[in-house]
Amino acid sequence: MERHDDLPCLAVSSHVTVDRLQFTLTVTFHYLFPILTMGLALMIAWLKTVSFLGREDHRFPLWRKTEAEREQYENAARFWAKIFAVNFAVGVVTGIPLEFQFGTNWAKFSNYAGGVIGQTLAMEGVFAFFAESVFLGVFLAGRGRVSPVVHWVSAIFMFVGSWLSGFFIIATNAWMQHPVAYSGVGDKVQLDSLWGLLTNPWVGWQYAHNMSGAAITGSFVLAAMGAFYLLIGRHTEFAKISIRVGVVAALIFCVLQIFPTGDRAAHNTAHLQPSKFAAMEGMFTTEKGAPLVIIGNPNTEQRTLDSTIALPHFLSLLTSRRWNERLVGLDQIPTNRWPDSVPLVYYAYHIMVGLGTILVAIAGLAVLLLWRGKLYESKAMLWALMLAFPFTYIANIAGWTTAEAGRQPWVIWGLLRTSDAASPASSVPAGTGIFTLLGFAGLYLFVGILFLMLIARIVAKGPDAEGMPTTSTAAAAAT
Amino acid sequence: MATVWFCFLALMVTMYVVLDGFDLGVGTLHLFLAKTEEERGETTAAIGPVWNGNEVWLIASGGVLFLAFPTAYAGALSGLYFGLILVLWLLVGRGLALELRHQIDNPLWRTACDAVFALSSAGLALVFGVALGNVVRGVPLGPDGYFHLPLFQILNWYALLIGVFGLTVLAGHGANFLAFRGTGALAERARKLAPRAAVMNALLFLALIGPTYAVRDEMLTNLTDHPWRLVFPALAVGSLIAMLVYQRAGEWLRAFFASGLFIIGLLATMAAGLYPNILPANDNRPFGLTVHNAASGHHALVMAAIWWPLGMVLAGVYFVFAYRMFFRTQTKPSVDAL
Numbered sequence: 001m002e003r004h005d006d007l008p009c010l011a012v013s014s015h016v017t018v019d020r021l022q023f024t025l026t027v028t029f030h031y032l033f034p035i036l037t038m039g040l041a042l043m044i045a046w047l048k049t050v051s052f053l054g055r056e057d058h059r060f061p062l063w064r065k066t067e068a069e070r071e072q073y074e075n076a077a078r079f080w081a082k083i084f085a086v087n088f089a090v091g092v093v094t095g096i097p098l099e100f101q102f103g104t105n106w107a108k109f110s111n112y113a114g115g116v117i118g119q120t121l122a123m124e125g126v127f128a129f130f131a132e133s134v135f136l137g138v139f140l141a142g143r144g145r146v147s148p149v150v151h152w153v154s155a156i157f158m159f160v161g162s163w164l165s166g167f168f169i170i171a172t173n174a175w176m177q178h179p180v181a182y183s184g185v186g187d188k189v190q191l192d193s194l195w196g197l198l199t200n201p202w203v204g205w206q207y208a209h210n211m212s213g214a215a216i217t218g219s220f221v222l223a224a225m226g227a228f229y230l231l232i233g234r235h236t237e238f239a240k241i242s243i244r245v246g247v248v249a250a251l252i253f254c255v256l257q258i259f260p261t262g263d264r265a266a267h268n269t270a271h272l273q274p275s276k277f278a279a280m281e282g283m284f285t286t287e288k289g290a291p292l293v294i295i296g297n298p299n300t301e302q303r304t305l306d307s308t309i310a311l312p313h314f315l316s317l318l319t320s321r322r323w324n325e326r327l328v329g330l331d332q333i334p335t336n337r338w339p340d341s342v343p344l345v346y347y348a349y350h351i352m353v354g355l356g357t358i359l360v361a362i363a364g365l366a367v368l369l370l371w372r373g374k375l376y377e378s379k380a381m382l383w384a385l386m387l388a389f390p391f392t393y394i395a396n397i398a399g400w401t402t403a404e405a406g407r408q409p410w411v412i413w414g415l416l417r418t419s420d421a422a423s424p425a426s427s428v429p430a431g432t433g434i435f436t437l438l439g440f441a442g443l444y445l446f447v448g449i450l451f452l453m454l455i456a457r458i459v460a461k462g463p464d465a466e467g468m469p470t471t472s473t474a475a476a477a478a479t
Numbered sequence: 480m481a482t483v484w485f486c487f488l489a490l491m492v493t494m495y496v497v498l499d500g501f502d503l504g505v506g507t508l509h510l511f512l513a514k515t516e517e518e519r520g521e522t523t524a525a526i527g528p529v530w531n532g533n534e535v536w537l538i539a540s541g542g543v544l545f546l547a548f549p550t551a552y553a554g555a556l557s558g559l560y561f562g563l564i565l566v567l568w569l570l571v572g573r574g575l576a577l578e579l580r581h582q583i584d585n586p587l588w589r590t591a592c593d594a595v596f597a598l599s600s601a602g603l604a605l606v607f608g609v610a611l612g613n614v615v616r617g618v619p620l621g622p623d624g625y626f627h628l629p630l631f632q633i634l635n636w637y638a639l640l641i642g643v644f645g646l647t648v649l650a651g652h653g654a655n656f657l658a659f660r661g662t663g664a665l666a667e668r669a670r671k672l673a674p675r676a677a678v679m680n681a682l683l684f685l686a687l688i689g690p691t692y693a694v695r696d697e698m699l700t701n702l703t704d705h706p707w708r709l710v711f712p713a714l715a716v717g718s719l720i721a722m723l724v725y726q727r728a729g730e731w732l733r734a735f736f737a738s739g740l741f742i743i744g745l746l747a748t749m750a751a752g753l754y755p756n757i758l759p760a761n762d763n764r765p766f767g768l769t770v771h772n773a774a775s776g777h778h779a780l781v782m783a784a785i786w787w788p789l790g791m792v793l794a795g796v797y798f799v800f801a802y803r804m805f806f807r808t809q810t811k812p813s814v815d816a817l
Contacts, residue, residue: 086582092531093574097567099541103556104563107625110556114549115775119783122542126790129535134797137528138804146804188549190776194786423557427627436564443571450575454582 018433019105019422022440026097028397029444033091035396038162038211039218040084043245045159047077052152076241077155078143079463080222083455085140090451092133094444099125105428109411109421115190116182117172119197124168132161163211170207171198176412177403178202178272189415202268206403209261213396215253216359220389222246223366225459227386230376238463240376243385247370250363257356263318269406270319273413274328276406279342280349281315286329290315293350298343303330339408348401355395362388481774483784484547485757489750491543495536496607496649496746497739502526502533504653506573506600507646509593512657512672516586518665519593523580525660528805530577532798534570539794546783550624550773551758558618558626559610562633566606573599601646608645612638615749616694617761624768637694644683648742651676655722655738659731673734674726680741681719695759698752708751715744 051073054065065073099121102110135157142151181196182189191197226243229235270277278284282293284303292314296305316325330338339345362384369375375382407413411421422428505526513519545552556563576595583589616637619626654676657669691698702708718740725734753759760767774780 086579089574089578093571096534096538096570099538099545100556100563100567102545103541103552104560105557107553107557110545111550111553111624114545114552115779118542118546118549118552118775119779122539122546122783123786123790125535125539125542126787126794129538130532130790130794130797133532133535134801137532137801141528142804185776191779191782193778194782423553423560424623424625427557427625428560432560436560439564439568443568447571447575450579454579457582 013430015425015428015430015433016419016422018430018437019428020418022105022433022437023101025437025444026094026101026440028400029448030091030094030098031397031400032393033087033094034162034166035214035217035393036087036221037084037091038166038214039216040080040087040221041159041162041218042215043218043222043249044077044080044084045155046245046249047073047080047241048152048155051077052148072237072241075463076238076245079238080242081140082458085136086451086454086458088136090447094447097440105423105433106411106421107423107427109416112188112416112421113176113412115188116179116197117175119191119194120168120172120175124165128161128165128168131157132165135161166211166214167203167207170210171200171203173403174200174202174206177206177407178268179412179415202272205261205264205268209257209265209399212253212257212261213392213399216250216257217389217392217396219246219249219253220359220363220385220392223250223385224387224389227382228459229462231379231382231386235462235464236376243375244370247363247366247375247385250359251367254356254360254363258360262356267319270327273406275330275333275337276339276345276402278328278330278333279339279345279406280402281327282342282346283315283327283329284331286326286332288316288326289313289324290319290327290329292318295350298346300342337409339406341405341408345402345406348398348405352395352398352402355391355398359388359392359395480777480780480784481547481770482755484543484774484780485750485754485770487784487787488540488543488547489747491536491540493743493746495533495540497652497742498536499530499533500649500652500742501656501735501739502530502653503600503604504649504651505656506577506596506653507604507650508653508657508669508672509597509600512654512661512668513665516589518661518663519589520581521661521665522657523577523596525657527577529801531574532801534574543787547775547780548757548768548770548773549775551768554620554624554626554768554773555614555618555758558620558628559613559633561630562606562610562613566603566610569599569602569606573603604646604649605642608642609634609638611645611749612641614758615641615691615698615753617759617764617767619762620758620760620764620766620768622766624766624773637690640687640690644680644687647676647679647683648745651680652735652738652742655726655731655735658726659735670726670729670731673731674723677719677723677726677738681723684715684719684745695761697756697759698749701752701754702748705751711744711747711751713744715741715748718744 050063050065051070054063054070054073056064056066058064102121135154138146139151139154139158142154146154175197178200179189180200180202181191181193183192184190222242223246226239226241226246229239230243266277269280281290282296282298282305283290284298284305289312291308291310291312293305293308293310296308296310299306313323316327317323319325319327330342366375366381366385369378369381409417409419411418505522509519509522513522541552572595576592576599580589580592580596613628613633613635616635618628651673654669654673658666658673660666661669688699702712718737722734722737722741725731725737755769755771756767757770757773758768
């Protein structure tokens with residue numbers, strides 16, 4: 001494939017490649033934790049709300065709970081908060097490097113766009129992080145020390161804080177995907193309208209799609225834990241609440257993930273980023289009535305898709321609601337505007353969609369069994385639920401890979417190329433970057449193993465463990 | 480407008496150093512002052528519920544620098560690359576050691592966590608000082624607004640001196656904190672150490688005047704040319720004296736507040752000496768970054784000047800609420816907090 005001359009991105013001796021690898025590593029590893037933080041924050045807020053508002057004479061049937069049931073919801077919220085605390089701690093410590101890496105590794109990008117995206121990144125710190133960190137402390141250490149109302153409100157604020165944090169990050173990313181509300185001043189861009197930045201037409205569906213993805217992980221993790229305890233026959237009361245709340249939420253968010261959020265996000269991409277869309281779908285040629293490829297192997301040398309199974313006309317139909325709509329293929333786009341790895345974008349997208357389809361089927365079947373009253377006894381379904389949750393992480397990461405690798409060769413769509421965005425090689429040479437890349441890889445490998453070990457301990461002790469020591473945020477309780 | 484944002488930035492950084500400063504100081508002294516497992520549990524529990532919130536001020540300071548002065552953010556962070564990445568690694572290690580220490584009840588695990596917590600806290604205090612030292616000294620900025628400092632030039636003699644000063648100031652701050660928060664033998668040791676650290680800081684403060692004048696005379700002439708700016712060094716000296724007086728009187732809470740004021744005085748002196756520079760160039764290079772040539776556009780600064788104070792008021796309310804809740808009574812580590 002012919003390559004643009006100022007894209008020396010492939011050699012590992014290039015500082016741009018090293019900077020890209022380091023950011024890919026740090027952001028991907030970090031994001032594994034916020035997925036669960038945001039998903040679980042919603043689930044904990046729900047459990048807390050049921051336990052707090054539930055009354056036997058409540059008019060709303062979901063909140064009509066006996067004292068004993070409310071106690072169980074409270075216990076479930078308490079157990080999930082332990083997992084949440086460890087997950088949150090790792091998310092925080094791996095998140096801090098990201099904010100500073102904009103400056104260390106992407107100095108030219110920061111210099112160019114800081115006048116615009118500095119707003120949303122600073123807003124995240126000021127509006128989301130303060131609330132999140134303080135209310136997490138209150139929630140974890142405040143049980144029995146603050147009134148039940150304050151404790152419930154702190155769970156809600158934790159949820160709001162983490163989802164607000166997600167919003168500001170998505171608003172930043174949306175501007176990089178679809179820059180609006182700016183004007184070029186000299187060799188930089190400056191903000192014209194803060195309101196325009198926050199109401200970027202790209203933000204809404206991307207945010208909804210992303211948060212629904214996080215909620216899917218949260219709900220599948222709940223269901224998996226429930227399935228695990230039911231299969232080994234321990235903590236069955238706790239397990240039933242977790243699996244019940246988990247599968248119902250999983251079905252709701254899996255459906256929302258496909259329609260309307262996924263459909264609308266793809267629609268935006270098709271219209272505003274045709275090169276990304278063509279790469280996602282493996283469309284090397286422009287076609288009327290383009291087929292929807294289910295399976296296929298992109299061959300960038302021959303510019304064809306090999307071994308395809310496809311539904312004719314379906315892509316045109318899904319994208320435009322018209323059977324014979326003409327869709328732009330990669331042949332209409334100069335190669336220097338192609339994503340630098342078409343197969344990566346193609347596979348990431350197809351992995352996300354494929355897993356999403358499987359997950360919606362699992363969730364649908366589980367809810368059906370729950371409704372028929374057979375879920376807790378169905379061994380096969382419990383096994384499927386227990387093993388399904390890692391695939392939600394893969395689907396989330398694959399979705400982001402599609403969005404970000406598909407945005408190449410731009411760091412800001414149409415404005416700034418990735419190769420022009422890294423710190424100058426004179427300040428941060430490739431060798432320096434390789435050293436810190438290796439350092440991050442080693443550190444994060446260790447952190448990942450530690451995290452799994454700690455979660456395994458919490459799971460082994462189970463929800464009934466009294467006086468389980470937890471993070472020091474929580475361990476500090478005055479007498 | 481850019482000047483207003485310079486003040487906001489100085490305020491954020493100062494808040495960060497005062498708040499996270501005491502828990503970094505506690506960490507620095509962790510192995511020296513807290514000898515037994517019970518005492519080590521006590522020190523970590525004393526800062527447990529607040530350290531994460533305190534650290535958010537660092538993230539928010541980074542956000543404000545990015546928002547208001549992107550050119551300085553880009554130049555400083557890429558130029559001081561190794562220093563910054565070291566800070567990030569230390570923050571990862573420190574956060575994990577502190578949060579996960581209580582997870583496993585095993586003496587080896589806790590010793591390992593204590594060591595990581597103490598070394599990373601001391602390392603951070605030192606590296607932050609080194610970074611500020613380099614800003615004061617000036618960096619070899621080129622016409623494009625970037626520079627390159629190899630690791631051993633980041634660690635130049637002046638920056639290391641400021642680093643050591645940063646370490647002793649924060650250690651003193653942490654000692655003052657433990658002197659009023661701690662109990663028993665732990666508090667006794669902290670109360671013995673705090674006045675010594677204060678004397679040490681007074682000596683270093685005086686000793687640094689000469690070298691600072693030598694590396695950048697503007698730091699001092701900027702103050703003497705605008706005599707009102709001398710209130711900041713006066714605040715530092717005054718609160719240092721007040722700290723010594725309160726320590727002698729055994730009023731540890733007041734000594735801790737005086738220690739906070741001392742830090743505010745120091746950083747405000749630095750900001751006043753720098754202004755209007757934000758990242759000066761050394762060796763008389765003409766490419767220094769000032770609040771004017773490094774600032775964001777007008778709309779960005781004006782809009783942020785509307786939402787930022789609102790966010791700060793909210794953050795202030797959360798902090799007062801959380802500190803009142805946690806610091807109402809003496810801290811004892813408790814295992815059944817959840």
